Amino acid sequence: MTLTANETSTTGDASQPLTAQEQQWVDQFMDETTLFLGPDPAIMRSHQITSRSAYEEECISKGVDPIKVDRIRKRLAGALDEGYEMCEAMGAAPGAKWGDLTTAIYTAEGDVTYLSCHGVIAFSAILHHPIRYIMKYWKDEPTVGINPGDGFIHNDARYGNVHNTDQSMIMPIFREGKIIAWVAATIHEGENGACEPGGMPSGSETPFDDGLRMSPFKIVEKGDLRRDLLTFLQHSVRDPKLQLADLKVKIGAVQRIQERVDSIIDEVGVETFVAALRVTVEDVEQEVKRRISELPDGTVSFNQFMDSTLKENILIKFACKVTVKGDKMTVDLRGTGPEILNRAINSPLCSVKSMMMQAILAFWWPDLPRCTSAMSPIDIISDEHTWADAGYDAPMGQSLQASFRGFSALQTAFAKMQFSNPEKFSNVLAPWFNQINTFLWGGLTQHGDQVGNLCADLNGMGGGAKAFRDGEDAVSPLFCAMADTAEQEVMEEEVPFMQLVSKRIVRDNQGFGKNSGGMGYEMIVAAEGTPMWGFMTVTSGSKFSSVTGMFGGYGCSTTPLAMVKGINIYDVIRKDSSKFDLSMERIMNEQPYEGGKYTTSHMGLQFDVAKDGEMYMIAQGSGGGYGDVLERDPEAVAKDLELGRISPKVATSIYGVVWDPETFVVDQEATARLRHDSRQARIARGKPYKEFLEGYVKTEPPKDLLYYGSWGDDTEELTATHFTNNGPERVKATIDKLPLIMLPDRREVKISALEDRIRELELKHGEVVHRKS
Amino acid sequence: MRIPMTEYLIIDLDTERWNCKVCDQDLGDARGNYKEGTLVYDRDPTEIHQSILDPEKYEFTFAPDPTFCRILEFYCPGCGTQLETEYVPPGHPPTVDMLWDIDSLRETWIKRGTKPEVAINYGPGEEAVADFTPALGSYNTHNHSPHSFS
Numbered sequence: 001m002t003l004t005a006n007e008t009s010t011t012g013d014a015s016q017p018l019t020a021q022e023q024q025w026v027d028q029f030m031d032e033t034t035l036f037l038g039p040d041p042a043i044m045r046s047h048q049i050t051s052r053s054a055y056e057e058e059c060i061s062k063g064v065d066p067i068k069v070d071r072i073r074k075r076l077a078g079a080l081d082e083g084y085e086m087c088e089a090m091g092a093a094p095g096a097k098w099g100d101l102t103t104a105i106y107t108a109e110g111d112v113t114y115l116s117c118h119g120v121i122a123f124s125a126i127l128h129h130p131i132r133y134i135m136k137y138w139k140d141e142p143t144v145g146i147n148p149g150d151g152f153i154h155n156d157a158r159y160g161n162v163h164n165t166d167q168s169m170i171m172p173i174f175r176e177g178k179i180i181a182w183v184a185a186t187i188h189e190g191e192n193g194a195c196e197p198g199g200m201p202s203g204s205e206t207p208f209d210d211g212l213r214m215s216p217f218k219i220v221e222k223g224d225l226r227r228d229l230l231t232f233l234q235h236s237v238r239d240p241k242l243q244l245a246d247l248k249v250k251i252g253a254v255q256r257i258q259e260r261v262d263s264i265i266d267e268v269g270v271e272t273f274v275a276a277l278r279v280t281v282e283d284v285e286q287e288v289k290r291r292i293s294e295l296p297d298g299t300v301s302f303n304q305f306m307d308s309t310l311k312e313n314i315l316i317k318f319a320c321k322v323t324v325k326g327d328k329m330t331v332d333l334r335g336t337g338p339e340i341l342n343r344a345i346n347s348p349l350c351s352v353k354s355m356m357m358q359a360i361l362a363f364w365w366p367d368l369p370r371c372t373s374a375m376s377p378i379d380i381i382s383d384e385h386t387w388a389d390a391g392y393d394a395p396m397g398q399s400l401q402a403s404f405r406g407f408s409a410l411q412t413a414f415a416k417m418q419f420s421n422p423e424k425f426s427n428v429l430a431p432w433f434n435q436i437n438t439f440l441w442g443g444l445t446q447h448g449d450q451v452g453n454l455c456a457d458l459n460g461m462g463g464g465a466k467a468f469r470d471g472e473d474a475v476s477p478l479f480c481a482m483a484d485t486a487e488q489e490v491m492e493e494e495v496p497f498m499q500l501v502s503k504r505i506v507r508d509n510q511g512f513g514k515n516s517g518g519m520g521y522e523m524i525v526a527a528e529g530t531p532m533w534g535f536m537t538v539t540s541g542s543k544f545s546s547v548t549g550m551f552g553g554y555g556c557s558t559t560p561l562a563m564v565k566g567i568n569i570y571d572v573i574r575k576d577s578s579k580f581d582l583s584m585e586r587i588m589n590e591q592p593y594e595g596g597k598y599t600t601s602h603m604g605l606q607f608d609v610a611k612d613g614e615m616y617m618i619a620q621g622s623g624g625g626y627g628d629v630l631e632r633d634p635e636a637v638a639k640d641l642e643l644g645r646i647s648p649k650v651a652t653s654i655y656g657v658v659w660d661p662e663t664f665v666v667d668q669e670a671t672a673r674l675r676h677d678s679r680q681a682r683i684a685r686g687k688p689y690k691e692f693l694e695g696y697v698k699t700e701p702p703k704d705l706l707y708y709g710s711w712g713d714d715t716e717e718l719t720a721t722h723f724t725n726n727g728p729e730r731v732k733a734t735i736d737k738l739p740l741i742m743l744p745d746r747r748e749v750k751i752s753a754l755e756d757r758i759r760e761l762e763l764k765h766g767e768v769v770h771r772k773s
Numbered sequence: 774m775r776i777p778m779t780e781y782l783i784i785d786l787d788t789e790r791w792n793c794k795v796c797d798q799d800l801g802d803a804r805g806n807y808k809e810g811t812l813v814y815d816r817d818p819t820e821i822h823q824s825i826l827d828p829e830k831y832e833f834t835f836a837p838d839p840t841f842c843r844i845l846e847f848y849c850p851g852c853g854t855q856l857e858t859e860y861v862p863p864g865h866p867p868t869v870d871m872l873w874d875i876d877s878l879r880e881t882w883i884k885r886g887t888k889p890e891v892a893i894n895y896g897p898g899e900e901a902v903a904d905f906t907p908a909l910g911s912y913n914t915h916n917h918s919p920h921s922f923s
Contacts, residue, residue: 056862078774092775152807192900237922296778296873296874296877296878296879296881297873297874297877298871298872298873298874298877299871299872300870300871301868301869301870301871302868302870303859303861303868305842305861305862307838307842309843313838313841315841315862322878352829358801358879364869385896415779416778416779416870416871419777419778419779420776420777420778420878420889420893420894421893422885422887422889422893422894423895424896424897425896425897426896426897427895427896427897427898427901428896428903429893430900447789449891458797466895466901467780467895467896467901467903468895468902468903469900470899506825506835507825508823508825508835509835511827512821514780542833542843543833543837543838543839543842544838544841544860544862545818545822545837545842546861548858548859548860548882549780549858550780551780551856551857552780552781552823552847552854552855552856552857552858553858554822554844554858555858555860556822557822557825557836558822558833558835558836558837558838559824559835560831560833560834560835561833562826562831570809584825584826585825585826588826588827588830589826589827589830598830598831599831600826600831600833600834601832601833619835619874627779627780627781628781628854628855628856629855630854630855631854647823649823654821678853679851679853680853682812682814682848682853682855683812683848683850683853685814686811686812686813686814686850687812687813687814687844688809688812688813688850689808689811689813690809692812692813692815693866693867696813696815696864697864697865697866697867698863698864700864700866701862701863701864701865702840702862702863702864703828704841705862705863707840709864711865711866712865712866713866713868713869714866732774735859759864
């Protein structure tokens, strides 16, 4: 167990204390002979703000005028938004174009003081890590140092990032030889040289499959971009143009923000400026403590179960207990499943925390300045080497699988935590959809460029139902309220595939409830005219719903990946344009294209070579529903029915509504009768809780289910299946005693099963086959 | 005094009991797990999230796999309102999702000095009006709580 709030690095063995002299020798030896400066646990485990520096103390002691601080904050917000818009307008990465980025200003010690109003708020809980690393290791390092005009780049989440597709440009602000602040721009660049194009490989099996592993290093020296290092980076990724273009964009944006900061300092003076940065951070921390103290004391628990490693279906738990006591909040993640050492779903704790911050600053208290300190008063208890607190050696290519669960844990729990509190800063809300259901792609374009990136449809997540209205359809991703789903037609000029269906709502793909969750749409893509192209999908939730409902509402459907191979849809359409009436439901159920191979699978598709005109189909998910379905306004049900958003079966069997099929007029009396009967049927079939537990609860997971995590909430032991020479073996132990968890190659598993079947059939039919091994 | 803790659950600070907001059914000790006072049903998730792709042809159809996922439905025994749902693997114990410090809750509301049915809302915005008066108004007005407030 690690209590990260008070984490400090430890040295020495308590049983054999060193003398002061011995300790000095050890420290000197370690300083002079360090082999490798990996991620520093003292930096990486802490999400608290630093204490005031002597200079900050001096600046604040000269008096702080709140009005002036507010003016400085607003000027900074304007400067950061200007930098943000520069990145969005000029950025080459698809992520930049739709707003998956941020700009930020930090105190000298690296605490985020303010983030751009648009963009990804999660960065406010993460980018202090690389700055603290730079300050601790490179500031006084003779071969590095920090000078005016320098810029540091970094992407590796092990050193503090949301995930490895994001690249930062971090530059100091100097006054009189002293660092007084930092400015940074971070963009979701996508391509990073990982084992699959697009930067988020679902297929990574070692950390070295995850692509670029940039610890923070200096790539801009006194204003000049270092060509040697730039070349190394370009050489390491599939899209060298993108690497260069966005480095320049970020440098330009940061320098513009620095110009604005210069003019603020010219106006108010350095000391007032430094005081304003620090006071903002401290004020937010105090206000968060006050808001926590307004919440009712108690504990809210929420378990999530993810159904995929992105290579095979398993169930892995994300456990979370949130306890409020006075002005203290504790988030306890113990019980969460172990890291899986050859799968991409693991996340470092810092990335999980960053998505918790996304919940806090976007869904709890969106009015607060986006500061590191918004999470300072919250203790987070987590076991290292779980999949949400993975170690250095775990692959993390698709770490969003764990970190987005961190978001859902806090976003979902908060509806219960804040419900009875009169002082609310956000609406009571059901869970937001939490999977990036989109296509990643890569290969050679129609222009001969090698590329790798993704479609903006990940931004079309369905919103959770509100307590007083339905959730919005395909409204925004959980990580970026203002993100755009982009113009697919613009993308089609650059990439050799079309979205044949781009934004069609999938009927019944709804989180049912008194208020329904926002719905998701389907996407059908097919490539043509390229010698090499492929698609990937990187999400879970095909067997177990990704989000639940709230207060009696239901969660989302599961979402499949469907494919039609062996045909060219473009040829079909060219011959007969009337065949351009596509939907996943119609294509897969009617199988209209002769010779096509129609398949479904879970949503973990490793890079799959797409021949001309082969179709790949997925759908965005919906937000969770709110409240009892039998309380939904019957007129709203009839309207959904008329619009084709739900089927007659759902209207009757889920919502209990009776209507005239020709006019869609609700029969109020028959509906009331049906709903009354439905309630009585519930009372008849429901069992008293204790009796239910006796029949339902089992002492362990179903035998054939690969399950990882605590089974129930009253145990410190985790259940896991590991694979021995004798095959799978289920074990139950605390995290420190579990064996290393690695899963077998799924193709070998499949081949082995097929071989067994062949032998079974040979035996059945008496065929004797002599095989040599 | 009665405090709405969720859309359908109320804590009565005088009796220290959980109650259903819709029918006032007693659901157990407010210091404990309200689920103990409910009726529970193990729902096959394919009945709720029904297949959109043909389940005869395909393994993945938009419907959850019932060998991976069950939906526990918690009903009020008095009126049949679905108070809560929980998505769990088959046989996994239900989560104790809320435990509140009743003494602290009482102290907070006495200090607030406001009526919960008036004070509690669904958050910012003109639409976010939560009207708990039908469920709480007469009780909180006519019952004389030992911890009265103005």
